[in-house]
Amino acid sequence: MIKASIIGATGYVGIELIRILAGHPAVTLVHLVSQSFEGQKIGEAYPHLAARCETLEGMNFEKIGGDSDVIFTALPHGASAETIQKLAPYGKKIIDLSADFRYDDVATYEAWYKVKHPAPELMRQAVYGLPELHRAEIQKCQIVGNPGCYTTCSILGLAPAVQKGFIDPDSIIIDAKSGVTGAGRKPSTDLHFSEVNESFKAYGVGTHRHTSEIEQEISKLAGKPVVLSFSPHLIPIQRGILATIYAKLTGEIAHGDFVRLYQEFYKDEPFVQIEEKGLPQIKYVRGTNLCRIGFVVDPRTNRVVIVSVIDNLVKGAAGQAVENMNLLFGLPETAGLDNSPWYL
Ligand SMILES: NC(=O)C1=CN([C@@H]2O[C@H](COP(=O)(O)OP(=O)(O)OC[C@H]3O[C@@H](n4cnc5c(N)ncnc54)[C@H](OP(=O)(O)O)[C@@H]3O)[C@@H](O)[C@H]2O)C=CC1
Ligand SMILES: CC(=O)N[C@@H](CCC(=O)OP(=O)(O)O)C(=O)O
Numbered sequence: 001m002i003k004a005s006i007i008g009a010t011g012y013v014g015i016e017l018i019r020i021l022a023g024h025p026a027v028t029l030v031h032l033v034s035q036s037f038e039g040q041k042i043g044e045a046y047p048h049l050a051a052r053c054e055t056l057e058g059m060n061f062e063k064i065g066g067d068s069d070v071i072f073t074a075l076p077h078g079a080s081a082e083t084i085q086k087l088a089p090y091g092k093k094i095i096d097l098s099a100d101f102r103y104d105d106v107a108t109y110e111a112w113y114k115v116k117h118p119a120p121e122l123m124r125q126a127v128y129g130l131p132e133l134h135r136a137e138i139q140k141c142q143i144v145g146n147p148g149c150y151t152t153c154s155i156l157g158l159a160p161a162v163q164k165g166f167i168d169p170d171s172i173i174i175d176a177k178s179g180v181t182g183a184g185r186k187p188s189t190d191l192h193f194s195e196v197n198e199s200f201k202a203y204g205v206g207t208h209r210h211t212s213e214i215e216q217e218i219s220k221l222a223g224k225p226v227v228l229s230f231s232p233h234l235i236p237i238q239r240g241i242l243a244t245i246y247a248k249l250t251g252e253i254a255h256g257d258f259v260r261l262y263q264e265f266y267k268d269e270p271f272v273q274i275e276e277k278g279l280p281q282i283k284y285v286r287g288t289n290l291c292r293i294g295f296v297v298d299p300r301t302n303r304v305v306i307v308s309v310i311d312n313l314v315k316g317a318a319g320q321a322v323e324n325m326n327l328l329f330g331l332p333e334t335a336g337l338d339n340s341p342w343y344l
Contacts (some may be wrong), residue, residue, distance in 0.1 A: 151214050164261055174245050202231055
């Protein structure tokens with residue numbers, strides 16, 4: 001059995017990791033780390049987990065580095081890099097859920113996150129954990145920078161069309177909507193029920209940090225630097241992201257051409273599904289590691305509209321992290337991740 005530890009176990013991503021790993025056939029949980037609930041049973045932080053026996057522990061680098069085969073860090077940006085800097089010398093596999101190890105270029109991270117990276121040399125060694133684009137590199141690395149939720153949804157929706165030149169990359173507009181769990185468990189005024197319920201708002205338009213992460217990957221696919229528009233929105237649901245992506249077509253390209261291109265690009269991918277007709281909804285992927293993608297080609301505007309959906313806590317975070325763990329340990333990529341969606 002693979003011995004797994006979770007640091008930041010009491011966050012929304014942390015408990016989603018517990019949920020998935022508890023059902024994984026090849027994993028045993030060895031350490032669950034929490035600052036705020038140190039010494040308490042997991043059921044005290046989350047009563048729905050009252051039947052579980054684990055006690056939340058304080059951070060002990062030697063113990064966690066020594067006992068674990070894989071360590072998931074589900075901490076805020078900055079705190080993750082500081083923690084991983086101290087864990088990396090133990091040589092164990094590390095999957096970081098924050099943004100601290102997602103960038104090829106330290107300067108881009110520092111410009112968008114407005115902080116100095118504490119471990120730039122480790123960032124350079126880390127691999128961007130989007131299996132559909134970087135599977136071979138992930139299998140060989142020590143540190144995986146697990147992608148952001150909006151970015152996973154957007155990049156998977158765009159990758160084949162950009163690489164094949166079906167769309168003009170300089171014309172891309174991503175209009176994305178996220179459920180409230182995307183903001184984590186830490187309370188804030190903006191996230192109160194009465195602020196979010198019955199409302200729908202845009203935020204971070206033109207400035208959201210995920211813009212840079214999407215541009216990094218789309219630029220590689222386009223073979224040139226790409227600048228795009230990204231507008232995130234908060235919707236009053238718990239989980240799920242739906243990205244509506246607009247781009248100019250480069251020629252006379254029909255709906256069927258998109259379907260065939262995407263089916264071919266993702267033909268060996270267990271978690272990407274292409275709609276032959278119609279558009280996907282968040283309901284179709286809730287609770288799963290799936291990404292579903294559909295298209296409308298609009299000849300009137302000469303644009304394609306791509307709709308991509310994921311569950312932010314699964315393919316956008318904990319599920320993709322487990323998928324990366326499966327790759328690191330040579331397990332079937334779907335191990336622990338083959339459940340059906342929760343339609344209701
Ligand atoms: N929510 C989502 O949909 C997604 C989140 N992410 C990323 O995953 C990470 C975790 O997110 P999420 O679970 O939503 O966040 P939460 O705020 O729900 O949880 C973060 C956890 O980290 C611990 N923590 C907080 N501050 C510190 C600190 N300074 N040092 C050490 N531990 C700290 C806390 O646990 P305790 O106090 O008990 O130690 C807390 O429970 C973040 O980097 C986030 O950006 C990525 C993709 C999607
Ligand atoms: C709804 C909401 O607030 N979402 C978060 C994105 C969360 C996420 O996955 O991004 P990181 O992993 O890069 O933090 C936000 O907009 O900041």
